[in-house]
Amino acid sequence: MTRVSLEHGLTAQLRKSRDHLGVADICYCYDINSPDDWRCRIKDGVKMMKLFEKRRQLFASSAKALCLWRKKAFYYTKMSDEVTRLFSLPVYVWPKSKMPSRLQVCIEQSGVASLVTISVPCLFSPKLSGRFMLLLDSQEQLEALLERMDDVEKHLSELQMNIVINYGDKINPLVDYNIVTPVSALVLGYLASGEDREDVSRKLKLTMRGVDYHISQLKQVLGAKTIAQLIYQAGLCRLV
Numbered sequence: 001m002t003r004v005s006l007e008h009g010l011t012a013q014l015r016k017s018r019d020h021l022g023v024a025d026i027c028y029c030y031d032i033n034s035p036d037d038w039r040c041r042i043k044d045g046v047k048m049m050k051l052f053e054k055r056r057q058l059f060a061s062s063a064k065a066l067c068l069w070r071k072k073a074f075y076y077t078k079m080s081d082e083v084t085r086l087f088s089l090p091v092y093v094w095p096k097s098k099m100p101s102r103l104q105v106c107i108e109q110s111g112v113a114s115l116v117t118i119s120v121p122c123l124f125s126p127k128l129s130g131r132f133m134l135l136l137d138s139q140e141q142l143e144a145l146l147e148r149m150d151d152v153e154k155h156l157s158e159l160q161m162n163i164v165i166n167y168g169d170k171i172n173p174l175v176d177y178n179i180v181t182p183v184s185a186l187v188l189g190y191l192a193s194g195e196d197r198e199d200v201s202r203k204l205k206l207t208m209r210g211v212d213y214h215i216s217q218l219k220q221v222l223g224a225k226t227i228a229q230l231i232y233q234a235g236l237c238r239l240v
Contacts, residue, residue, distance in 0.1 A: 006170055007059065010163065014061040015219045017159050021152060023141065024112065025065035029058050030122075030164070030171045032179075034087050037127050040220055041179045049076035049083060051178065057171040065135055068110050075103045079217040086131075091149060092117045093142070110135075114142040118153060120160045123237050128173060130160035168238045175239075180221060185239060187214040192240035 010194040018026045021072060035048045042048050053073050060066035076083050076099070078100050086092050094107070094115040096104055123126040136142050145152060165173075174180040183204070190200045201211045215230070222237065224229070224230035234240045 003237050006167060010059040011061065012169060013159065013163065014059060017155065018061040020155065021145075022133070023134045023145070024137045025061045025135040027060040027065050027069045027133050027135070028163070029055065030133045030168065030173050030176075031119075031129050031172050032051050032120075032173050032177065033129050038174075038177075038179050038221070042177070049073075049080070052076055053174050054063070054178075057176045059171070064110065068106065068112065069133060071106055071227075072103060073113075075100050086117055086119075090153075092119075092147075093167070111137065113138045116142065116145065118156055120153065120156050122164060123161060124156075124164055124237050127237060130156070131164065132159075164238065169240075172238055174221075174237060178237065180218065181214075184214045184218050186210075187211060187230065188218055188230070188234050188239055191215075191227060192234060 014026045014028055018024075024236075035042045042051065053076065055073075058066065058069060058073075060069060079098065082094065082098055094117065096114075098105065099107070112135045116134045116136065118132045118134065120130040120132065122130060134145065136145065172180075172185075175182060175185050183206075185207075186204060187200055189204060195203070197208060197211050197215075200206070201208050204211075215227070218234075219230055220223065222230060222233040224233050231240065
């Protein structure tokens with residue numbers, strides 16, 4: 001699947017859900033549940049936010065919404081308390097008053113009245129979630145959304161499942177955050193398909209020492225002691 005077809009497919013699904021929910025726009029990312037699960041690679045909140053700024057796998061129902069989301073992510077290091085709450089609350093209404101003034105202006109110029117992030121657990125992996133940021137035009141739209149939150153969460157849960165089934169291996173957050181490096185992900189993929197270390201070394205043009213290094217890093221990140229455990233944990237994290 002090419003990057004273009006990936007973006008086209010996800011954008012189409014998000015636009016359909018945007019119209020179904022009656023919101024201005026929807027942004028989406030496949031995300032980790034909590035930075036605490038990956039402290040071996042994400043040492044603190046500042047590191048986490050800097051990694052988020054560099055993420056490629058962010059999607060939205062419109063180019064305008066995606067641009068606004070990336071601008072907002074640029075300010076995450078100045079909103080550490082708000083970002084921390086985002087990881088602990090299933091529904092989070094972003095308080096404009098606590099945002100940097102430049103971001104407030106940017107949001108107002110975009111015609112957005114409220115931002116609401118809804119976190120949906122991934123049924124396939126206990127350590128991953130889908131995060132949907134809904135852009136709303138008015139306070140009335142926000143109040144209406146909160147009143148029917150059960151229906152909204154049900155719809156987004158179904159959307160999350162569909163996205164993971166069709167695109168999960170292409171947008172895995174562990175790779176996007178560089179918690180698992182692209183080369184380590186390739187090594188993992190070959191091991192999961194039944195290749196031995198020598199095969200992996202030959203196909204990726206790595207030394208045996210290099211292959212062992214990546215396996216060691218993967219075991220540390222995923223909390224595995226053997227190759228069998230590594231592949232099992234990788235499956236839980238939708239890496240293979």
